[in-house]
Amino acid sequence: MKVIVFIALLTCILGQQPEMLEQIAQNSFGRQILQTIQLELTQENAARQIYTMLNKLFYDLRDEDARSSKANGERQTQCADQFASINSIQEKAVVAKADYERQIPGKQEELANKVAQVEQKNAEIQRNDQLQINFSEQRRKEHEAYEHKRDELIGLINGLKQAQQIIRQLQTPHPGGALVQLKDHHEQLLKSYAANSEFKSMASLLMELCTDTKIHSDNDNVQVIVDIINDLIESIYDVQKREMYAEDWAEKFFEQDLLRFSKENVRLSGQIADDQAAAEFAQQRLEDLQQQTLLQQIIYDNKEVERKSFEVACKEDSNAAEQARVSRNEQIQIVLQLLELFENNFNDRTRAALLQIVV
Structure with missing residues (x-):
């Protein structure tokens, strides 16, 4: 098997x-x-x-x-x-x-703030420059007004002194010519020097009194007017001194304002330089962050x-x-x-x- x-x-x-x-x-x-x-x-x-x-x-x-x-x-x-x-x-x-993307918004905000600060300070400098121009123009007008008033007061003083000499002639035995001369001088004084002066009324009144027959016929009255004119001249001198004092202080304050604006602009310029440097650094850092962000994406x-x-x-x-x-x-x-x-x-x-x- x-x-x-x-x-x-x-x-x-x-x-x-x-x-x-x-x-x-x-x-x-x-x-x-x-x-x-x-x-x-x-x-x-x-x-x-x-x-x-x-x-x-x-x-x-x-x-x-x-x-x-x-x-x-x-x-x-x-x-x-x-x-x-x-x-x-x-x-x-x-x-x-x-991480780089997280830092970018903050750096953008920092850059924007620095740029805004630079613009703001530049605007302040421009404003200060304009204020200096405005103050200078205002000071020029004030000084011109002062000189005009000073010349007016000096002319008024000289006119009053000349009027005194004419008035004293009224005390002579034959004052006839002096009256005519005083009248002409009165008109010229008001026209040339006292038109806008606070002493206009007083000067005009004195001149009118001197031409009054009742006044100039009395030597005592004439002497009173001469003395009043002396007091008026002294008052004008006082006003002139106050105006000079005010002008000096106005000029001093003006120069102080200009110096203050100048110092302020120097300070602002220094801050602008610092802010611009900070802005440039922030810009560079921002560009670095953006480049690094792009680089990391390229690597990926x-x-x-x-x-x-x-x-x-x-x-x-x-x-x-x-x-x-x-x-x-x-x-x-x-x-x-x-x-x-x-x-x-x-x-x-x-x-x-x-x-x-x-x-």
């Missing part, structure tokens, strides 16, 4: 050999092996030599598979490390960019391009390694099938089948 089963199994195996060889021949590696076997079968002790060759080929393929698997593992580890490095750099770029984008490139390369390497592994496994299976054939089932019929297979 056992013999019958063995014969049946042997018959089955031998019957499957042509089909197995046909399948091997469909593989390019298998065809090369079969071609080599066909050549070796013409030699003595061919089966042993072929078995030795196949056995060595098996171990070579297995070693190559181990090396390839190790190399592929190292390559995938390298890819993982590279991806981790890219992720780390991108994360740092994102954090740095966010470049690393993203690098990531995609590595993804493609690593995927291609992985696919190539997998294809090579599958191909080697097929080759190993072919070698194992042939080893099994030459180790346990090689005979004349097998030799004939190997020689007859078309490769």
